[in-house]
Amino acid sequence: MTDYTLYLLKATLLGIIEGFTEFIPVSSTAHLLLLVEWISFPSDSNKVFEVVIQFGSILAVIWLFRERVWQLVKGTFSGDRTEMMFARNLIIAFLPAAVIGALTIQFIKSLFHNPLIFVFTLVIGGFIMLWVERKPAYAKQNPGAAIDEGLTATSERATSYTLEEITWKQALVVGFAQCIAMVPGTSRSGATIVGGMLAGIHRKTATEFSFFLAMPTMLAATVYDLYRNGGALSSDQTWGIAVGFIAAFFSALFLVKAVLRFVSKHTYRPFAWYRIALGICVLIWLYAR
Template sequence: MSDMELQLIKAFFLGIVEGVTEFIPVSSTGHLILVGKWIDFQSTESKTFEVVIQLGAILAVIWLFRDRVFKLLKGSIDRDPVELSFMRNLVIAFLPAAVIGAIFISQIKALFFHPGVVVVTLFLGGLIMLWVESPSRRQGKKPSAVSLETISWKQALAVGCAQCLAMVPGTSRSGSTIIGGMIAGIERKTATEFSFFLAMPTMLAAAVYDTYKHAGELSQADIWVIVVGFLAAFFSALFVVRAILAFVSRHTYRAFAWYRIGLSLVVAYFIF
């Protein structure tokens, strides 16, 4: 087997990892870093690979929610007050990460893209999720937003600020926005759906920016590696998004919290 064929197999595997983990609160970037180290994945621009294959996962979400996306866009053009309010909330939630990312993303990648950081953020994120999903807290505070249309601008801003934390690998973009939304008073399934919609502009912007910035540095081999990872992420995400929406309708996120804690301890054992 040639080196190129081996790289394509690794890219396919990482694409599946991305599609499976992007929309559950376990950190897709953290998993890509850990698995990439494990299988010794080498790409000229591995961080660009990680960002661009996320585009495959987000396009899967856009496809699954295409009717609701079309309704949102059409309603905004027609100045429907409900759709305009939803669009406003997405813009409010998008801006904090867009501003912080544009200014500090290079420093964040240089400082935090390391397995040791992933261990810490996986563990702490798991503890926070257990607290948010604790029976006493859920019984004591009922959510005020039970649908996408009832989310307030203040709740959207809280979700947007929480999304900034996800720039540190291991934190999880979906985990930050979902748990941030739940803390702000959004019902679990609604927070999950809002996280999916917020992922569309956030991840599209990140993928386009990284591709534009590094396009001249990518070799033909890198491009084929990215294409394979992109397709694997797209098709695996199609399955996972449906599954996670069905799951959160009946269950809490506690299972993912324990998974994060367990994974962090296993990785810490091998690192330290």
């Protein structure tokens, strides 16, 4: 096996891991950065590979929700009030991360090189998720009652049960929660889902809104990173990104619906405990190497 073939195989593995972790609250970025270190993947110093292949996962969501995306686009431009309000909420939720991310991108990228950051964010994030899930207001009243691909009884705390019912204030809370997720190990999906739940959005609806918010967020991050650093990529690195991108797309394609089915019947506690366990494992690895 040639070094180049091994490089592409590693890129494929990283893409698969990205697709499987992007939409569950365990931090796909932390998984990618740790795996890059563990399998000695030759990533560039600006971590363009790790950022760009994440959009492969987002394309899978766009494809799976293509009818709803088209309804949103068509309704927004035709003046449909419901769709215009939904588009407004996505823009409101997107703007905080766009502005703060543009101002702090170099600092955020510098954190990618410090695995100790992952230990802190993974463990603390896990405990925050456990705290939220233990609150009676967010508990499922009837986890087994599932209709329409998993819609279940709502919690007493929720005031928005569908995407169209989300208010601009709730969208803003989700937007600022997404800013926290720029710190590696936090989890973009985890921060936006928990932020949405705390703002009064039902668990499944918060998950769906997180999926839709990922579309403009990761598109902007991908375009910005390629604009800033794409010219410095070698031919091999470009092919590696392409392979990882495709692998992330197909692995996410199989996961998204499963995530929605899972959260309609279960809490996020298993992911919280996984985060804590992974953080402890990373800490042990850091001190043992």
